[in-house]
Structures are given as C-alpha cells and as structure tokens.
Amino acid sequence: MLTLDDHLYGKGPKRILSLDGGGVRGLFTLGVLAKLEDILGRRYEAHYASLGKTRADFRLSHYFDLIGGTSTGGIIAAMLCLGMRVEAIRTAYLKMCPKIFERGRKGVFDRLFNPYNVFAPNFDASELQRSIAQVLAGVLAENNRRGHAEPLLDSDLLQTGLALVTKRIDTGSVWVLTNNNRAKYWDPDTKHWQHVFPSEHDRFYPNGRFPLALLVRATASAPFLLDAAELSIGPREGVGVFLDGGASPFNNPALELFLTTTLKQYDADGQKKGFSPNGFDWEATEDQLFVLSIGTGAWRTRMSGADYQVKKNWEKAKIALLSMIDDGMKSSLTWLQAMSEPTRPTHVDGSLGTMADLRVTPHKLLTFHRSNVTLETAEIQKYLPDDKITDKIRDNLRRLDNADTKNLARLDLLGRRFAETEILDADLPARFDPYPVAVA
Numbered sequence: 001m002l003t004l005d006d007h008l009y010g011k012g013p014k015r016i017l018s019l020d021g022g023g024v025r026g027l028f029t030l031g032v033l034a035k036l037e038d039i040l041g042r043r044y045e046a047h048y049a050s051l052g053k054t055r056a057d058f059r060l061s062h063y064f065d066l067i068g069g070t071s072t073g074g075i076i077a078a079m080l081c082l083g084m085r086v087e088a089i090r091t092a093y094l095k096m097c098p099k100i101f102e103r104g105r106k107g108v109f110d111r112l113f114n115p116y117n118v119f120a121p122n123f124d125a126s127e128l129q130r131s132i133a134q135v136l137a138g139v140l141a142e143n144n145r146r147g148h149a150e151p152l153l154d155s156d157l158l159q160t161g162l163a164l165v166t167k168r169i170d171t172g173s174v175w176v177l178t179n180n181n182r183a184k185y186w187d188p189d190t191k192h193w194q195h196v197f198p199s200e201h202d203r204f205y206p207n208g209r210f211p212l213a214l215l216v217r218a219t220a221s222a223p224f225l226l227d228a229a230e231l232s233i234g235p236r237e238g239v240g241v242f243l244d245g246g247a248s249p250f251n252n253p254a255l256e257l258f259l260t261t262t263l264k265q266y267d268a269d270g271q272k273k274g275f276s277p278n279g280f281d282w283e284a285t286e287d288q289l290f291v292l293s294i295g296t297g298a299w300r301t302r303m304s305g306a307d308y309q310v311k312k313n314w315e316k317a318k319i320a321l322l323s324m325i326d327d328g329m330k331s332s333l334t335w336l337q338a339m340s341e342p343t344r345p346t347h348v349d350g351s352l353g354t355m356a357d358l359r360v361t362p363h364k365l366l367t368f369h370r371s372n373v374t375l376e377t378a379e380i381q382k383y384l385p386d387d388k389i390t391d392k393i394r395d396n397l398r399r400l401d402n403a404d405t406k407n408l409a410r411l412d413l414l415g416r417r418f419a420e421t422e423i424l425d426a427d428l429p430a431r432f433d434p435y436p437v438a439v440a
Contacts, residue, residue, distance in 0.1 A: 001051075002434060007065040007160040008180055013432045014282045015290045016261065017064040017080075018254035020329070020372075021071025021246040022296025023222065023400025024097045027090070027408060029076060029294050031415020032371055034086045035423040036060065036292075043425075046438035059083050061159040063434060064292075066280075068163030068176075068257045070245035072296065074219035075132070078212065081162040081179075082139045082151075094408060096131040101225075101403035125217065125226040132213045153179050153215060154186075154208035163260065165245030165253045166218040169228060174248045176260050177207060177215055182279030192275050204234040218242035223321070225401055247321070249328030254293040255335050258366065262289065286340065286364035290432045293336070295372025299398060301326070333370060340368035343426070369427050373418050383417040384410065 002010070019029055041048075041058040048057055060080050061067065069077035079089045102124075133150070140148055143157060151157050163178045182192045187206040189195075197203050210231065218229040222244040233240045250256045262284040265274040275281065282289060301323070308316065334348055337355045341364055345354040352358065373379065375398050381389040387410065396402050397410060430437070 001062050002065075002160075004156070004158065004160060004179075008280070009182075012434075013288050013290065014065045014261070015063060015432055015434070016254075016257050016292070017060065017067045017077075018252070018257050018291060018293040019067070019069035019073030019077050020253070020293070020295045021069075021073050021220075021222075021244065021251045023072055023225075024101065024403055024408060025296035025397075025400065025411055026072035026076055027093055027097075027411040028296055028373065028415035028418070029073065030086055030090045030093060031412060031417075032294050032419045032423055033060065033076070033080075034090070034416065035419035036428070037086045039423070039425050039428060043428075043433070043437055044435045047435045056085075059085065059159065064160060066161035066163055066178075066257065066261060068161075068165065068178075068253050068260075069219070070165040070251050070253045071220045071222060073253065073294075074164045074166075074245065075216055077162060077164065078216050079135060081158045081160055082136075083157070083159045084139070090412070092131075092135050094412070096135075097403040097408060098405070099131060100127045101401045102127070125221060125229070128220060128226060129213065129217055132216050136213055151212045152208065153177065153210045153212055154181065154206075155179075155212060158212075163253070163257055164215050164219045165248070165250050165256060166215070166221075166229075167243045167245055167247045168240050169243045169247070170241040174245070174250060174256070175242070176253075176256055176278075177210070178260070178278070179208070180279035181208060182275060183207065184277040184279075186279070192279070193277075201235045204237070205232055219245050222400065223247050246325055249324075249331060251325050252293065252295065252329040252332045254291055254368075254370075255332035258284075258289075258291060258336065258339075262365075284365040286367050287431060289366040290429060291336065291366055291368050292427070293333075293368070293370045293372075295370070297375040297398065298329075298372050299375045336366070336368045336370070339365040342368050342370065344369065346370045346372070367429060367432070371423060371427070373414065373422075380414065383414055 037060055040063050041055040044058060045055045048054060061083055067077045067080050076089060136151055139157060140146055158179050161178060161180065163176055166175050168175050184193050185204060185207045187208055188203050214229060214231060218231065221227065221229045221242060229242045230239045231242055245253065260278045261280040261282040263276050263278055264272055264281055265276060267273050330348065333346060337345055338358060338360045345356065347354050375394060377389050377391055377394045380394055380397065396407050
C-alpha cells in the first residue's frame with residue numbers, strides 16, 4: 001500500500017477527494033462514500049489478497065492522495081485520513097449530531113440575558129470538541145496508542161494527505177491547512193523555506209504542531225451555530241480566531257484544493273523553479289490529476305422581492321451571507337468544469353447549462369467529477385419512494401442543524417439510495433488506479 005510520502009510526493013497520477021460543508025447533511029455524503037469504498041474495495045480485492053488482506057482492509061485513504069473538506073466535510077476528511085472505514089464514521093456521526101445540535105440549549109440561554117443578541121450561537125461548541133476528542137481517542141486505542149498525547153497535524157496516524165479549509169476571521173484570510181511538510185509555514189526551521197525573523201518574538205508556531213482536534217473544530221465552527229475556535233499563531237501575533245470554512249467561497253473546497261496542489265513557481269521563460277508555498281507541485285493535466293467532489297445537497301433559495309424587503313436587517317444580513325456561500329460554490333463548480341470535460345457534467349444555470357464543450361482552454365487541466373443531490377421535493381421523493389415527502393420534510397433535510405432522529409435517518413437513507421444509482425464504477429477512471437486490477 002502507498003505510504004504518506006507516496007501520496008504526497010510520489011510520481012504518477014494524483015487523486016483528490018473533496019467534501020462539501022453542510023452540517024448534519026454530512027450523513028448524505030457518507031452514503032456516497034460507502035458506495036465508493038465498496039467499488040474500490042471490490043476493484044482491488046485480488047491485490048489485497050496478494051498482501052494477505054481482504055476487501056474489508058481497504059480504506060479510502062489508501063486510494064486518494066489528498067482528502068480535503070470544509071466544515072462537516074472537514075470532519076469526515078480527517079476521519080478518513082486516520083484510516084477509519086465509512087461505516088465507523090457513520091456510526092460516530094449518528095451519535096455525534098444529536099449531542100452537538102441539541103436544540104436551543106446554548107442560544108436560548110444566551111438570549112435570556114441579552115434578548116437583542118440575535119447572532120448568539122445556537123449550540124455549545126464544547127459538545128463538538130468532546131465528540132471529536134472521543135473519535136480521536138478511539139483511533140489512538142485502535143492503533144495501540146492508548147494514553148498517548150492527542151494527535152497533531154504532523155501525526156503519522158494520518159495515512160494520506162489531509163486538507164482542512166477554515167476562515168481566520170480576525171485577519172480575513174482563508175487558511176487551507178495540510179499535513180504537507182514542504183509547506184511554507186509547516187515549521188519555521190524547515191529545510192524547504194528560509195525564514196528570517198527580526199527576533200525570536202516574531203517567529204510563528206509550526207503548523208505541523210497544531211492539534212488536529214482543534215483544526216477540525218475550526219473548520220466546523222459555523223457562524224450563528226457555534227462559537228469560533230482559537231488557535232495560537234505565534235508570540236507576537238498571538239491568538240487567531242477561526243470560523244467554519246463555509247464562511248468563505250470554499251464551502252465546496254474542490255477549486256481551492258486544485259489550486260493548493262497544482263500552483264507552481266515559474267521563471268520568466270516559463271521554466272519551473274523552487275517549491276510551491278503549498279508544498280505539492282502536482283501536475284495539472286487530465287491524465288495526471290483526478291478531482292472527485294462530493295456535495296451535501298443543492299437547491300436554489302427563492303423569495304419574492306416584497307418578502308425580502310420586509311425582513312429585519314439582521315435577517316437580510318444572514319440571507320446575504322448564505323447567498324454568498326451559494327455563489328462561491330457555484331463559482332468553484334463552474335471553474336472546475338471550465339478546466340475539464342466531465343463525462344457526466346453538473347447543470348450550472350440557465351445560461352451555461354451543463355457547460356458541454358465550454359472550456360477556458362482547449363487543454364484539459366484535470367479529470368473532474370461532481371456528485372450531489374438536488375434537495376427538491378420531487379427529487380427527494382424519487383430516492384425515498386416509500387416516504388411521503390412534503391415541503392416541510394424537504395426544508396428539514398436542507399437544514400444544517402436538524403438532528404431530529406427521523407431527519408438523520410432520512411439523510412442517511414437518501415445518501416445510500418442516491419449512491420445506488422448515481423455512483424458508478426466509471427466515476428473512478430481506471431487510468432488513475434494506484435494498484436493492480438485483476439483482468440477477467
């Protein structure tokens with residue numbers, strides 16, 4: 001099997017798995033991932049048997065060279081990179097979501113003392129922190145490291161590349177934190193970058209030594225729902241305040257992961273030189289880079305102009321923020337399809353359609369596939385035919401924070417039913433296979 005160094009720095013085609021944010025809708029994502037795990041486990045079954053292993057030993061971290069996510073996608077990405085099977089993550093999610101999103105406990109309490117604080121977080125971030133800590137404790141125990149310190153970003157427990165997208169709100173910057181030890185801020189004493197500091201007080205703390213649990217919490221600290229996470233940056237800079245990566249254009253992180261991995265330095269003659277500040281330097285061609293992007297459900301929010309105008313200013317602000325998140329996700333999808341030619345492209349809008357034959361260059365810069373469900377009543381009904389889907393049920397499925405047992409069960413079933421028909425073996429092109437495949 002591939003080592004972490006093989007995944008990050010080895011030659012040959014590279015595979016990226018990108019996971020959207022979406023709160024409890026991460027259960028839909030897990031249904032899709034279960035099907036992917038099954039397809040690849042079967043594909044490489046003979047290879048694993050030659051190593052004295054079975055299909056059950058396969059992990060998505062064995063196939064993908066980088067797994068990145070925003071918010072709930074970041075939580076799932078970290079678990080996958082730690083070598084967890086999808087079913088184990090699903091079990092953790094079904095326990096985790098009701099604890100994190102216990103209805104109204106924190107927000108209502110805060111507003112009792114300050115009824116005008118309409119932006120008070122609705123939930124207690126300590127529940128998210130505890131849930132993440134429990135998962136990591138389980139991983140440590142499974143790897144015979146019970147009693148060890150909590151994993152850091154440089155942990156050897158991470159089996160493949162990990163990328164977590166978060167928004168540093170105090171400086172207004174998007175951070176994509178990875179476990180690539182060639183990255184510019186991995187370590188102030190890195191051999192790959194020459195850092196000169198006026199004094200010791202100006203040094204930064206190594207990104208590689210950031211606690212993994214805190215980074216996972218940072219990517220998932222959704223505005224209005226959870227308090228921001230705090231991370232010590234350096235002696236002079238002090239503490240940075242981080243929010244959910246969904247508070248940026250990258251709730252769908254696929255485009256940012258493409259940029260992170262393929263950005264390179266060139267001289268005036270177009271010759272490559274030096275390292276990328278991100279440390280990857282992967283090739284951007286259709287035969288060398290595969291990006292698989294998984295969503296948590298899509299829909300278009302509509303309202304009349306009159307309905308918008310009568311809303312309170314704080315409601316208008318929230319609507320504007322959410323619409324910008326949607327715009328960022330649409331932009332990422334549009335750009336990725338404009339640089340590739342998906343065999344099953346996603347409909348963008350009335351003007352571009354599915355972007356058939358529309359590209360910014362005749363040369364394809366990657367192989368790209370997007371998989372997502374449309375959360376409209378009729379579409380949901382198609383995948384859940386035994387359930388009477390009302391508009392109220394549809395609206396509950398769209399929410400980030402509805403951890404009602406029935407809602408979670410529907411999201412779980414929706415992901416698995418969607419995957420049965422919409423996730424195909426061909427979505428994982430054979431030319432990107434990292435392991436031998438038996439020929440019938």
